[in-house]
Amino acid sequence: MKVAIIGGGAVGLLIAAYISKAKMEPIIYTRREEQALALNEQGLKMYKNGIAENFAIKALPISKGLSGEEEIVIVTVKQYDVKKVIDFLSNSQITKPILFLQNGMGHLTYLSELSSPSIYVGIVEHGVLRYSDTCIAHTGEGQIKVAPFKEKTASFDRFVKELDAIGFRTIMEENWYPVLVKKLIVNAVINPLTALYKVKNGALLTNQSFYNNMIAIFQEVTCAVELKDVSKVWDEVVAICKKTSENFSSMYKDIENNRPTEIDSILGYLLAEGKKNSMNMPLTSFLYNSIKGMENKREGEGNG
Amino acid sequence: MKVAIIGGGAVGLLIAAYISKAKMEPIIYTRREEQALALNEQGLKMYKNGIAENFAIKALPISKGLSGEEEIVIVTVKQYDVKKVIDFLSNSQITKPILFLQNGMGHLTYLSELSSPSIYVGIVEHGVLRYSDTCIAHTGEGQIKVAPFKEKTASFDRFVKELDAIGFRTIMEENWYPVLVKKLIVNAVINPLTALYKVKNGALLTNQSFYNNMIAIFQEVTCAVELKDVSKVWDEVVAICKKTSENFSSMYKDIENNRPTEIDSILGYLLAEGKKNSMNMPLTSFLYNSIKGMENKREGEGNG
Structure with a gap:
């Protein structure tokens, strides 16, 4: 399963690494072209308990649009950039399931602008440090909680289960508000x-x-x-x-x-x-x- | 007229300098013996607009008590040290007029403990920088406002006028509260x-x-x-x-x-x-x- 991750920050890279580990294919969409280039060339390095692991990663600059191969889109940009991403997804008429992983709740008001029938929201409770465009450390073991904001999809359910199965705790909740x-x-x-x-x-x-x-x-x-x-x-x-x-x-x-x-x-x-x-x-x-x-x-x- | 100044901080030294200028005799009471020694030896230096003036100053450590020569006592310590000074003045049964120059109003509750029949309170609106135990700069021209908190005294009135007369603006107000x-x-x-x-x-x-x-x-x-x-x-x-x-x-x-x-x-x-x-x-x-x-x-x- 190919998964688009919009945002090459700490959370985006962390999730990309575990999607790789789960034998799915992450495609990271970055704001800066140089980060996409670096990720393609050097791959993604993740430290955990002092041990480094390398992942071959496909990355593209978001400015060129989504490749269209992905079954799921995950938005991991900071909340103050979410509006721009929503405009982009809405203009591109993306209809794949989209998961939003942001702090706060300010972005929820914009979600109605999206054409996608299936939208999820979630939170990340992991400690993660970003050293560079291609290197992170997973410093605190936590979990990801997701919940449907608008219509569920079978493919997203499968994605959550596959991620959880490799020990990257991912929980599906019924109600997004709590x-x-x-x-x-x-x-x-x-x-x-x-x-x-x-x-x-x-x-x-x-x-x-x-x-x-x-x-x-x-x-x-x-x-x-x-x-x-x-x-x-x-x-x-x-x-x-x-x-x-x-x-x-x-x-x-x-x-x-x-x-x-x-x-x-x-x-x-x-x-x-x-x-x-x-x-x-x-x-x-x-x-x-x-x-x-x-x-x-x-x-x-x-x-x- | 001899005037006791309790506290060798910026405000205490500023007032001592102008009392000197007004041909009255300040006696500075310091918490640390070394500051009293330094003031006696080196005098007090005050910069104003880049010009330094030197004042021969008598200073004593407060631990040895007041000399008894002074007609007026001015308390210039910070508010968090006022309680100690009030205990000291009360134990020493000082009956001279006392002026308190502190920020805030927390110290007012303790003033009833004093034996002195005449008490004044006031505020300092001057810019003053303290460089060392014996050196200050008068950086902002302002004024001192005082008002009787408990019974007026003729000697204190005279003191205020003499200070004001040399251009160190000192104003007597009727009501302390405002x-x-x-x-x-x-x-x-x-x-x-x-x-x-x-x-x-x-x-x-x-x-x-x-x-x-x-x-x-x-x-x-x-x-x-x-x-x-x-x-x-x-x-x-x-x-x-x-x-x-x-x-x-x-x-x-x-x-x-x-x-x-x-x-x-x-x-x-x-x-x-x-x-x-x-x-x-x-x-x-x-x-x-x-x-x-x-x-x-x-x-x-x-x-x-």
Whole structure:
């Protein structure tokens, strides 16, 4: 089975490697032509527990369009690039099953623009480091959870089973909302605070003052969404902070590297949800502005 | 007239210099004996507009008690050291007029412990840089505002006039509350945000996202105090941000240098005031915890 992966970032490369391992054929579509060239020439190298594995990989620049051979399309670009990819898929009238693997929920509003009858959404709970265009490390064993957003397809079901069968844990859930909303809350609580304080995830637990703020944010954001077992989600937030205590969150790293963050799809989405119910969300709004301001910090400093 | 100055920090040394200039006799009481020795030996050097002036200064370590010669006592230590100084003055049964020059209002609760019948409070609106134990620069021309907190004294009135007469603008106000509360609001809005975002004061105006948060904080904290002309105080906050746009706030510098901040006397005081009226102050509480957490960041990271 040929599988298109749109996005040559950490998650895209990780999934491509395991699709290869499962004897399916990944085709990576990259934004930059040079990454496609490098992947075709050098293959993809993945480290795990200090051992490197090499995969011969087909890669193409997305600018030339999809090859048309693929049975499934997986979109792994960051949320702030999803709109562009959706426009591309919609213009290309792709009708294959498409899986979206993004943080946050901001991209869901655009999914109706797609012609494909079968759409899935999912989340990635793996630790993965991207060293270069062709080299990653799988640093934390986790799982992928997917769920149908619009109509199921047999081929996608088979794909999930084949991936799961080789030990790359991939779970099919019935309802997409709880899958995405839990991850959203986890991201909403951990990412902005760690980016703001410039601390590792674990500091939110060990620093009592930061912990107090984590609780306050959690309370505010969980009011804005439908969540059945709130205290269970809190336990999950704490568990993830513990498990990743020595890691810097993606938002922290984005800010440190002057990259755009995924704040719009995380807190931006929650603010929009809250607004629908005329909710007052002072902390979420403050945090949203804080991260937005930090993204534009250089501007502010330049004129200041 | 001999004037005791308790505290050899930037403000203490600045006032000592101008008291000298006004032909009065400052006696600086320092926490560290070595600073008193250095001041006695080398005198106090003050730069202004690139020109240095030297003042022969008497200095003593506070541990040996006040000399008893002074007619007025001025307390210039940071707010987190005021309690210790008040205990000392109370134990020493000082009955001279005392002037307190601190940021925030947290220290006011302790003033009733003093035996002195005459107490003044005031604020310092000067830019001053402390280079060493014996050298400062007067970088921003401003003013000192004082007001009686408990009973006036003729000698203190005279002192204020003599200081003002040499061009070191010193104004006597009738009511202490508006003097202190305006400075408190300015500090509450500018200091924690600049420390949190690690930006110069001007960035709060030029960065639209930070500006939005500045407005939100201003609205919340001004609800917790009695303030007659709220919009005038807002104009003052903006004017100070503009005037000091290239400066880093004292709280920013305290955090950067791993020193304790004055957050307790600023946001801590405002939270306590709000609590009296059962006010809900989510942003103030969040900011308070953020700064407290940043003060203890190393701890948090160490265990994280």
